[in-house]
Amino acid sequence: MQGRGVTVEERPIDRIENEADVLLSDRRRLPFAGLFTATRCVPASPLPAAMGCALDETPMGLQIRTDAAQETTVPGVFACGDAASLPHSVSLAVGSGAMTGIHIHRSLVWPER
Ligand SMILES: Cc1cc2nc3c(=O)[nH]c(=O)nc-3n(C[C@H](O)[C@H](O)[C@H](O)COP(=O)(O)OP(=O)(O)OC[C@H]3O[C@@H](n4cnc5c(N)ncnc54)[C@H](O)[C@@H]3O)c2cc1C
Structure with missing residues (x-):
């Protein structure tokens, strides 16, 4: 800087x-001629924390911790979009939602994998 x-x-x-x-x-x-603000986001619902999902503090706020398959630290519970990934963007949220759906489908069809 x-x-x-x-x-x-x-x-x-x-x-x-x-x-x-x-x-x-x-x-x-x-x-100044104008101002840009950096917003801090947190999950809108207390459900992830109540279920025991680990949350991480990030520069953009609280985020639900997920693995490469978008599964949270609670087996069988998945998270995607702004709640679980950075940076916050519509296209990334849509993409991660689609991939998370595929991972959920796989976990139901092949639970041992
Ligand atoms: C002011 C602003 C400007 C932005 N501009 C851009 C931009 O220009 N381009 C871009 O790509 N991105 C932009 N973004 C970011 C973009 O909006 C997000 O990354 C995207 O909407 C994330 O999608 P999402 O589905 O993860 O979450 P969200 O769009 O937040 O959707 C979550 C949904 O869950 C619902 N919900 C919450 N709690 C509950 C509950 N307990 N039960 C049921 N439903 C619930 C909410 O009502 C909401 O409809 C902007 C964001 C903001 C705030």
């Missing part, structure tokens, strides 16, 4: 005014 001339500001943001004026907790005002 430093190599690219990016300043990392550690002070918490107090509020945002006008289009994109950032007011920090030390009362400094940083005016």
